Structures are given as structure tokens and as C-alpha cells.
Amino acid sequence: MWDNHRLLRSIANLLFGVSVMLVLVGAARYVLRMPEFPLNTVELVAAPQRVSDEELQKVVREQVSGNFFTVDLERARKGFETLPWVRNVSVRRKFPWGLQVDVEEHVALARWNKTALVNTHGEVFAAQTTEVLPEFIGQPESSMQVTKLYGELSETLVPMQQKISQISLSPRFAWQIKLDGGMVLELGREEMQARLARFVKVYPYSLAVSAQTVRRVDLRYRNGFSAYMPGSDV
Numbered sequence: 563m564w565d566n567h568r569l570l571r572s573i574a575n576l577l578f579g580v581s582v583m584l585v586l587v588g589a590a591r592y593v594l595r596m597p598e599f600p601l602n603t604v605e606l607v608a609a610p611q612r613v614s615d616e617e618l619q620k621v622v623r624e625q626v627s628g629n630f631f632t633v634d635l636e637r638a639r640k641g642f643e644t645l646p647w648v649r650n651v652s653v654r655r656k657f658p659w660g661l662q663v664d665v666e667e668h669v670a671l672a673r674w675n676k677t678a679l680v681n682t683h684g685e686v687f688a689a690q691t692t693e694v695l696p697e698f699i700g701q702p703e704s705s706m707q708v709t710k711l712y713g714e715l716s717e718t719l720v721p722m723q724q725k726i727s728q729i730s731l732s733p734r735f736a737w738q739i740k741l742d743g744g745m746v747l748e749l750g751r752e753e754m755q756a757r758l759a760r761f762v763k764v765y766p767y768s769l770a771v772s773a774q775t776v777r778r779v780d781l782r783y784r785n786g787f788s789a790y791m792p793g794s795d796v
Contacts, residue, residue, distance in 0.1 A: 600629050603660035610665050612647035612689075618663075621645065630659045638663075646689040649681065672698040672712070674705060684709035699730035707731070711754065715739060718758050722765055750782040757781040 604622050625641030626633060635653045642651040642665065650666040668681040672695050678686050680698055684706030700708040712729050719726065719741070728740040737749040739758075749757055761781055778790040 601626065601633060601659060601661060603656075605656060605660055605662050607662060607664040610647075610667055612667050613645055613665065617645050618642070626661065630655060633661065635661075647687075649683075649685070649687070670695060671709065672696045674698050675700065680705050680709060682709075696726055697728040697730075699728065701731055701733060701735075704731055711737065714755050715758055718755055718762060722762050745776055746778040748778065748780045748782055761787060 604626065606618075610618075621638075621641040621644075626638050628634065633655075635655070638661070639651050639653045642648060642653070642663065647667050648665055649668045652664045654662050656662040668679070668685075668687050668689065670679045670689070670691055670693060671682045672680050674680040674686050676697070676699075678688050679691065679695075680686050686705045696712070698705065698708050698712065708729060708731055712726060715729070716726055722741075724741045724743055724745075726739050727742045730738050732738070734751070736751050737754050738746060739749065740746045747758065747761070758781065761779065775791055776789050780788045780790075
């Protein structure tokens with residue numbers, strides 16, 4: 563081997579090339595970490611409605627470090643997403659020497675099991691609000707199912723000019739809604755939208771006059787429904 567000059571030259575050239583590469587990588591890493599490339603600005607694509615400037619600045623101070631090239635974008639993104647009302651965040655570098663942050667906030671649709679909120683995507687999140695919102699009551703992992711049926715039933719109720727103030731899914735997977743006028747409708751476990759549609763169709767001819775006194779309506783009948791007045795046994 564040591565008498566093979568061609569092989570020795572090839573090995574020497576390879577070692578030289580590797581050495582040069584290592585020097586260049588080290589130099590590049592040194593240059594990129596130099597203070598000549600600081601982060602000067604953090605720019606928001608749009609001003610959030612729910613998240614305060616103080617909360618955003620706190621994340622910047624605690625989670626954004628390094629310079630334009632070395633800043634950990636994933637760490638910064640996760641830091642912003644810990645804030646209440648923040649659903650999703652994208653963080654990217656913006657030349658020269660800045661970051662651009664796009665914050666998507668939750669849009670609250672309802673209260674969830676009296677302890678949290680649910681957004682328009684059916685996702686449960688923790689936040690505080692003084693808004694008057696409908697109540698969603700459901701089983702674990704059922705928020706998207708409840709949100710979907712809420713939307714469908716709300717459209718069905720339009721002719722009655724009533725809104726849903728509460729929708730609930732019981733442990734036995736039976737549905738019930740309460741209207742803003744106080745009437746409770748039992749929908750059961752199947753054909754919920756069809757049952758409600760039948761009720762809405764006959765409502766003007768059956769209960770419209772006495773709607774203020776009807777407290778509960780059971781729609782779980784094949785060809786009709788039963789109404790319960792205050793003072794009834796059921």
C-alpha cells in the first residue's frame with residue numbers, strides 16, 4: 563500500500579478536502595453567530611383581538627433568542643401557542659434581520675361543559691370571556707360532533723325564529739336542545755335533524771299560541787310528539 567503512490571495521493575487529497583470542508587463549516591458557524599446579524603424586529607401580520615401586547619412581548623423576551631440565522635423558529639412558535647386564545651401560529655424570518663409572526667386566534671362558539679370554550683372548528687380550549695354564548699354539554703372527545711349537529715339544527719330552526727341556548731349529548735348518546743325561549747326538545751339518538759324538521763313544520767299550527775307555557779317537547783315518536791306543560795307530572 564505504501565508503495566502505491568496513486569493511492570497515497572488520493573488519500574491525501576481526500577483528507578485535504580475534508581479538512582477544508584471542516585474549516586469552512588466552522589467558519590460559517592462562527593460568522594452566523596456573530597452579533598452583526600441581530601434580530602431587530604418582530605412583526606405581526608395582523609393585530610390580535612384577544613391577545614395583549616404584554617403577553618406577546620413576554621413570549622418574545624423568553625422564547626426568542628439568537629440572531630437572524632440561529633433563532634429557533636419552532637421554539638418561538640410553541641411559545642406563542644401557549645397563550646390563551648391563540649389557536650395557531652406561524653413564525654418565519656423576514657429580511658433584513660426580523661421575524662414575521664402570524665397569529666390565528668380562536669373564535670369562541672360556545673361554552674363547553676361549563677369549564678372551557680369550544681371554537682368554530684369544534685375544538686375545546688381554555689380561556690375566559692364575558693360573552694353570552696350557548697352551552698354545549700357533551701362527552702369526552704365529542705366536541706366536534708356536538709358542534710356539527712349544533713350548526714345543522716340551528717339552520718333547521720330558522721323558520722321558528724328561535725336559537726339554541728343549550729345542546730347536550732348524554733352518556734347514553736341521546737340528544738337534547740334548549741331554545742332561547744326556554745323550551746326543551748328531546749331528540750333521542752337517531753334522525754335528530756329529521757325529527758326537528760317535522761316539529762318546525764307543524765309548530766305554527768300546534769304550539770305557537772301556547773309556546774310560552776310549554777316546557778318540554780318529546781320528539782322521539784315516529785309520527786308525532788308530546789308536549790309537557792308546567793305542573794305536569796313529567
